[in-house]
Amino acid sequence: MPSDTKERIQAVARELFMRQGVQNTSLRQISDRLGITKPALYYHFSSREDLVRSIVQPMVEDVERFVATRGQGEAGKLLEDYFDLVWQHREVIVMVMQDMSTLAYLDLGQRMFDWRRRLITLLLGPELTQAQHIRATVALGGMSDCTVEYAHLPPEEVKPAAVEAAAAALGLQTAM
Template sequence: MPSDTRTRIQEVARELFVSQGVQNTSLRQISDRLGITKPALYYHFASRDDLVRSIVQPMVEDIERFVATRQPGDARQLLEDYFELIWRHREVTMMMVRELSVLGYLDLGTRMFDWRRRIIALLLGPELTQAQHIRATVALGGMSDCSVEYANLPVEEVKPAAVEAAAAALGL
């Protein structure tokens, strides 16, 4: 179980990374905001990179688990569940959008394309026309964009419209 201090460091770092970018956030800013010393921060995280990885890792684990455990089936339910997953990790997505270098952590760029291919196969099957593949890319990418663009709205407002638009793009 992570310590409260470790969790608080991650929360403050995530907030600063989202608002001002990873490269523009110093460990001094994080420690000052928390009222702890830099050595206390270094006790929990060896570097800013280590801290970023610790924030990104839960999203990676959740998406890996999602694509590994899902079975083909109800496409609309899969879209709803996928939206909830990306909504839960929208701050990490915001970090990536704000600063593309975050994609380098844990090889996210390559992983994200793999996840998308696997989710598309779950949604529509392995044999797709080019047009189906393009529509699925628009559907999933659009939902991801909504999780960032409308991150400050209640999920109850964003999810139904985003899932409906994704389903329409897929022809469901």
């Protein structure tokens, strides 16, 4: 079944990209690991960039939907939901962090900054001091880092501490 092969290619590519970096992983390595020919891989993905984009795109769509559909309100709930979102996509975040050039050729760098600015506005409002921006950057970045650094732990062990620390950085109280 083609979609099964496509998913297997993405799974092996994700693993190799996370371990070796995108630029250090060839399509030949991926096809050899799967026991398929390189032309069979090209049937599903026209290039390494196409393959990387197919792995990263679900995260991009989820984050864009997240920031587009949220309104200002309960900051604690927003932090909890944001943690769940980044936890869900932690392998992709690791993959991107392992090879920062992925940000450039997928044009993700600016989009990620835009997402963060939108989240900060949702959390604290539009009129912020520089110190509030800095604290919010630490809060959101720290939560993302926790999903990568502590990915080997169950999320129910990581989430309460990460959300509490983010809320503290923002000067908020949480129910967790």
